[in-house]
């Protein structure tokens with residue numbers, strides 16, 4: 001059965017069957033990544049543009065590797081310019097690329113809604129690689145993949161997303177995906193980093209990191225953006241670490257099995273201590289590998305739809 | 307030229323006038339109100355507009371004309387054409403042009419551009435130089451040049467200190483300060499803060515940003531004893547604050563736009579930038595508060611906040627697209643559809659909110675419908691069902707979420723300054 005949409009714009013509203021299909025397909029690609037020759041001819045002849053209006057080397061490289069391993073032709077278009085600056089508008093840029101007859105666009109942009117807008121001006125399949133603080137569906141898919149790989153299931157698990165929920169594109173995608181796969185999701189962080197009415201998405205909210213550790217099977221720890229948060233949303237990074245940081249001491253005190261995810265890049269000593277980042281609970285580097293497999297699955301499923 | 311319009315419902319609550327009858331206009335002057343004899347009809351161009359309403363010319367007190375500076379988006383002329391097409395014989399235009407209307411020269415320039423039009427244009431002058439909130443603009447000079455109110459619209463007057471000073475100054479001329487209420491320390495966003503902004507990941511603007519400035523302005527208006535007019539009110543708390551202030555006798559008035567009494571932030575779920583405005587579309591409770599405020603008189607008038615933007619700019623990415631939508635040509639239709647036909651307001655109240663109250667706020671004489679007066683009239687068919695077609699609108703820009711919307715109630719004739727706009731044409735009368 002194919003996916004229900006030719007685009008992957010986010011995980012909100014995506015049927016459970018689609019998520020299941022992507023995760024199942026990713027298992028096959030994860031195996032391919034262990035082979036000596038990590039390349040399959042599945043997307044030979046397909047052209048994919050990685051349209052990055054915001055610098056994100058990690059996400060771009062992960063997509064690019066996934067594309068190369070599927071034998072697609074890829075072009076990178078990375079620019080920091082946007083419509084506010086003089087010159088070509090965003091729409092013109094896209095129409096230009098569209099005229100080159102491409103099959104898929106992977107887009108990263110600082111404005112929410114750009115992937116939706118692209119579907120209106122392009123015939124290509126659109127994959128959202130992060131739009132503003134809205135969604136980052138492949139990140140959430142790889143998080144779910146990693147949970148499933150480690151624990152064997154998602155249904156019935158308790159997952160807490162910790163940190164700056166308000167400014168994160170990872171949180172909304174994770175919440176939507178996890179809930180549709182049957183997990184019980186909560187968020188934990190300082191109130192200044194919890195967006196208004198997030199309960200309406202079906203999560204519970206609290207502000208106690210010890211409770212988050214004690215009551216959950218999985219913690220997904222979000223990055224605190226060092227450049228802008230201290231002073232306005234939180235008094236200091238030190239205080240954040242003291243009250244919300246995930247440390248070995250806190251994990252040991254609660255003395256239980258817990259899985260730690262982090263979408264990276266990590267800030268050691270802020271949201272996560274070095275001991276935890278390098279310790280036995282976490283799967284941070286597995287997430288990176290799984291990211292390639294999950295992106296291969298998404299590209300494959302969308303690229304072979306018709 | 308002599309024209310006769312027959313079968314009208316002639317209504318002007320200001321004169322206690324509410325009759326069914328004909329109208330005879332000669333060289334732009336009303337010659338008779340009532341039944342016309344064959345003798346009076348002879349030689350006249352006759353229009354049969356049975357059961358169309360005839361009311362004192364509609365007035366939109368919140369319009370952005372974009373001239374000088376962005377003539378690619380709207381000029382005084384195209385904006386006036388849009389006004390006539392929407393049934394408005396007069397508009398007040400906001401000072402956030404380039405250069406700003408912060409001098410008597412720019413105020414005079416705008417008036418000159420409008421000099422020969424059917425539509426009367428009343429400029430609003432800036433409160434402060436370049437609307438920066440630092441130094442008072444030449445308020446007296448602009449008042450003498452024809453400015454009827456003062457505003458830093460686009461932003462609120464920056465500080466309480468300069469606002470107090472401005473109110474003391476405008477009080478000498480009994481001119482209102484018209485406030486765009488938004489606290490800049492809370493305004494780092496692009497849509498209303500709600501569950502919807504969380505779902506859409508769009509940086510939010512909390513409604514308390516509006517409420518704070520409404521509160522501040524009411525307190526300063528009370529302290530100084532001056533007048534403040536709240537532009538495009540949009541939050542429930544702001545309406546409550548204005549209601550309480552009015553009860554206390556503070557000189558505060560308020561306007562609401564058609565989009566704020568009809569739409570909510572749910573509309574943004576498609577990321578269509580035609581729903582991006584400031585103040586942003588808010589929630590159901592706020593829309594209900596707008597309706598309640600219109601009903602009980604807390605909200606004095608309806609104004610469009612007509613804000614033309616080029617299509618290339620409205621097609622920017624959501625966070626970069628400019629705020630605002632067109633309004634002049636859909637306002638009457640939306641107001642009739644949503645307020646009159648849904649029995650929120652009576653036709654008398656409609657006329658007050660679309661014609662009489664804006665003039666009262668700006669100290670502009672209210673046109674009378676009687677023999678010997680200059681004809682300044684709007685005629686509309688309250689029951690005409692029509693579909694908005696942006697391609698047929700007169701505005702130079704096309705940014706509106708109301709394209710293809712079915713409305714009930716439409717302008718038939720707009721008459722002022724010895725001119726008439728009817729059947730999509732201007733004519734001298």
Ligand SMILES: [Zn+2]
Nearest residue numbers: 459460486584
């Ligand atoms: Zn404004």
